[in-house]
Amino acid sequence: MKKSLVLASVLSLSCGFASAQVVVKDAWVRATVAQQKATGAFMQITAPRAGRVVAAKSPVAGVTELHEMSMENNVMRMRALPVLDLPAGKAVELKPGGLHVMLMDLKAPVAEGQTVPLSLTVEYADKSRETVEVKASVRGLGAATGGHDHH
Known part of the structure; x- marks a missing residue:
């Protein structure tokens, strides 16, 4: 009985590693003011194996791009x-003043308290792809400004 439980545990763990997915933590979008047509999205992305984000999109924006500030x-x-390269098992931080997702041609202002849906497409060396659905909370204009607001 114990052997079968141990075997079942080992098998379930190995299956978990085989189907490990990209993890996104602390996703947020900076709130906008009236007439503002662009904002940034920020988060931590960790991939189980080396890959890269090859596309980003959001229904709130006409254009969604990966950007870098330097x-x-x-x-x-x-x-x-x-x-955007994702090294295996290492968190990549998207933050104000650095790497971020740019949401441009906004269809409406985004206000604090709302949630913005984002889709990230991750491609691996074997050309397989994974789509990661992200729900980013909208934070006020004072949130970690990092010195740039896109107007």
Whole structure:
């Protein structure tokens, strides 16, 4: 009896590793003000095996892109990224002033207390893909501003 329980436990654990999924934690979107057409989404993404985010989308925005902020010669620059690398088992932090998801051409303002749905497409070396559905809470304008608000 004990042997079969141990075997069942080992099998269930091994199945869990085989189907491990990308984990997204602490997802949030910065609230907007009237007439503001863009905002950022931030989160921690951990992939069980090396991969990369190849697409992001949200029904609240006409355009959703991966972006990076960086300092170059004392000037903050932002650029779109074609992909976002995810090293195996290591959290990648998207935060104000660094890597983030840009939500542009907003269809309506996003207000504190709302939830914004996002879909991230992760591709692995074997070309298999996983879609991660994220529910990001909207935080007020004072939330970790990081020095940039996109107007």
